[in-house]
Amino acid sequence: MNATGSMGLAVAVRPCCRLLAAQLLFKCPRTHRRPAAAAAAAAAPFLLRCPRPRRNFSRYPRPLPQRRSAAAWVRAAVAPARNEAAVSHVRPLSTSAGPGAGSVPGGDKAFERIFVQGLNAVKPLVIERVEREEKAEEDETEKERAEVAKEKEASESEKEAWLLLKNAVVSYCGSPVGTVAANDPMVEPLNYDQVFIRDFMPSALAFLLKGETEIVRNFLLYTLQLQSWEKTVDCYSPGQGLMPASFKVTNLAHGSNGEVEEVLDPDFGESAIGRVAPVDSGLWWIILLRAYGKISGDNSILERVDVQTGIKLILNLCLSDGFDMFPTLLVTDGSCMIDRRMGIHGHPLEIQALFYGALRCSREMLVVNDGSKSLLRAINNRLSALSFHIREYYWADMKKVNEIYRYKTEEYSQDAINKFNIYPEQIPGWLVDWIPEKGGYFIGNLQPAHMDFRFFSLGNLWAIASSLATPRQAEGILDLIEDKWEDLVGTMPLKISYPAIENEEWQITTGSDPKNTPWSYHNGGSWPTLLWQFTLACIKMGRPELARRAIATAEDRLAKDNWPEYYDTPSGRFIGKQSRLYQTWTVAGFLTSKLLLENPELASILTFEEDLELLEGCACSLIKSSRTKCSRSAAKSHVFV
């Protein structure tokens, strides 16, 4: 966790009623904005007005909208879905920047005009659901029905979890906008009282799956505004598309009458320990946007100019040219869920899996027009190269490890087998005995002359969900988890990484970090929030029983232990040394897992299927030299392991 620092930086503070002079605190001589963002910021004063400024800030002042069952929600969502005209008609889009706002007078002039052409790709789930339901109904066995009925009875743990989740909601200008990271009354909050973008994912999904969409829409639109904010670290401004790691709602007193105004105060990493940029935030934002659009049928959000611009800004950052030789995204250590030094600098799997997922989402959501054509081309090329690279070079199974074991080194040529010059001595002792006969996984990181063979759960699970993994690899990952249940699930699902690094390696890799000691926290600790991603992957691969088994292991214990952030020891027996209690993403991860199992067809708001067209691009150019005719099946046979 990153403690909030007290440095006098030019903090990006956004008042909800009008722009306040946070920039007056301290300003570096040169800061700049890109035109689109400048336009959005210029429009902001009109749009961020609080309906009624309040004197006191209460965490959640008004009741949540009435809850409906998922089925009722899906029925209700048919209405916007049927309104085809709203989607397919060519018409100018709203230029608004505020969550509830319509168009701003004269606002169009400030933005490039975008016309809706291709949004039908984000097919509201409702339609897909109706199609699938017919088939599913035929297939459903009596046993499955009984299981689902049982799942629908809310357990005591679930009831408690819902109360905790609602209590964690943060509001801004009277509307719910996110959930705090933790609500542990026994310890100083540090920045756990903030809304973290990545932590909000399972909360958002729990709300969405329950039919409560308002909080998610607000979250998406307010964080979007934070993206365009001016931020500096020691007089340096990071890229415009960067999304904050977290934000908080603060009260700002102004004027002589003591009026208190709420402001959104983001942290882009300028206060974080190590000052690391949260690369995953923007990727999560894109993934959540698609899920929201699919489940709510609210395509209007995707049509907005500010939303389209937001997606483009994130992608521009990710796709900009650099010195890199690989299609994977180059990042510093700690740029994702593991937000401290843990040897995951370079091309860590977690970022690559989220990157791939976000690219697939963007490809569906970007409006096709002259202004986006080249970006869409770049997305397709990158998807193709990225999946090829990860599938080929990150995959480890018995056969591959044996190949590496026999690698020749120092091969200078384009035909080298050992492309990254990996010395076989790097194969760690633990792997030799651990790698199962059946199944495999994606390694944690790949660099010149370096393979990090640790197993990282999030990256592997997202590789399944997003179809970065081939179907066979995805099966293999679940086979491995099943085979290594004691190591990866043990008494609390799920290990964030396996195995822990110890002794000298720990000293060098973590910089002797006392929080990341062996089998604790990010270094081999167990994180119950990962349950929802595991459930998602299991549902996608048609193996929900594995998820049920993991949830059964966690359910009673989580409630009894007061929903800790993480667990320690090789099997996850102890509550983590410095673990918070009442950690929101633990609570929400559990609820989301339950809801996904109840409504497995809704998993598709987050998942993707294999797209052979995408594979053609890279595979065909690789086999161009041979006489093989380039076709989808050639691509398939080349890329599938």
Ligand code: GLC
């Ligand atoms: C820790 C986790 C990070 C999470 C944050 C808030 O720093 O490593 O992933 O976002 O806590 O819960």
